[in-house]
Amino acid sequence: MGSEVSTGGGRTARGPMERRRAILDGAFAVFARRGYAQACVKEIAQEAGVAKPTVYSHLNDKESLYREAVETVADRIGARSLAAVEHLRATAPDADPRAPLTTVARDLLEVLGAADAAALRRLAWAQAAQFPDLAAYVHERTALRVRSALADRLARLTLDGRLRGCDPELAAEHFLSLITGSLEYRPSATPDSLADPTVDVFLRAYGR
Known part of the structure; x- marks a missing residue:
């Protein structure tokens, strides 16, 4: 069984591993663009396509x-x-x-x-x-x-x-x-x- 399923709104619900990978990729993109001091978790969540609480559920x-x-x-x-x-x-x-x-x-x-x-x-x-x-x-x-x-x-x-x-x-x-x-x-x-x-x-x- 795949780890991603289609939702009713036309979006794809990602499994935990895919979400974590998206968060890390999004975090690196934001850190590379902003630097460590200027990066914020809200922007990282937006880059990863997840809610801000989802970021904290994977990394503290x-x-x-x-x-x-x-x-x-x-x-x-x-x-x-x-x-x-x-x-x-x-x-x-x-x-x-x-x-x-x-x-x-x-x-x-x-x-x-x-x-x-x-x-x-x-x-x-x-x-x-x-x-x-x-x-x-x-x-x-x-x-x-x-x-x-x-x-x-x-x-x-x-x-x-x-x-x-x-x-x-x-x-x-x-x-x-x-x-x-x-x-x-x-x-x-x-x-x-x-x-x-x-x-x-x-x-x-x-x-x-």
């Missing part, structure tokens, strides 16, 4: 809304980033790494350049003094885990002789820095236009 207060909304988006972006890195897992031991690295770069540029990722970075750092643990959580989910996964894949390419001997953690940092630097200085460029130069520079340093 604005701080809880902020924390869970930010954590949810951080988890989502982290998962997308890890999925992008997984392109390197299927690389054949004797294959040129340029093509899979370019695919990884393009996908990471798409993920990290998306509006929700940019909003997450702004929110996490803007409120870092008030919520240092949350800023650390975002960093761990969207940066440190991704670096670790990428380092693991780069270590395998090094063992296979596809890359020069290197510290894989440092190589992963350099690869990711090329991506974040491109997004910082060329925010209007497309992922396709940025991926090739990113890999070119990386392989000048680490290619065989």
Whole structure:
């Protein structure tokens, strides 16, 4: 049985999980638009399409809304980033790494350049003094885990002789820095236009 049913007024009654997801999505949208201090639960309820008491029935207060909304988006972006890195897992031991690295770069540029990722970075750092643990959580989910996964894949390419001997953690940092630097200085460029130069520079340093 589905979790949504039609009401007599032409609206759809959402189940608890769908309502909670809508509330968190609405909360993140409002926090991204207003900032933490200026956001209010009434606007979040309107954004989510629910009554204000419904918001409080799922999350107790604005701080809880902020924390869970930010954590949810951080988890989502982290998962997308890890999925992008997984392109390197299927690389054949004797294959040129340029093509899979370019695919990884393009996908990471798409993920990290998306509006929700940019909003997450702004929110996490803007409120870092008030919520240092949350800023650390975002960093761990969207940066440190991704670096670790990428380092693991780069270590395998090094063992296979596809890359020069290197510290894989440092190589992963350099690869990711090329991506974040491109997004910082060329925010209007497309992922396709940025991926090739990113890999070119990386392989000048680490290619065989």
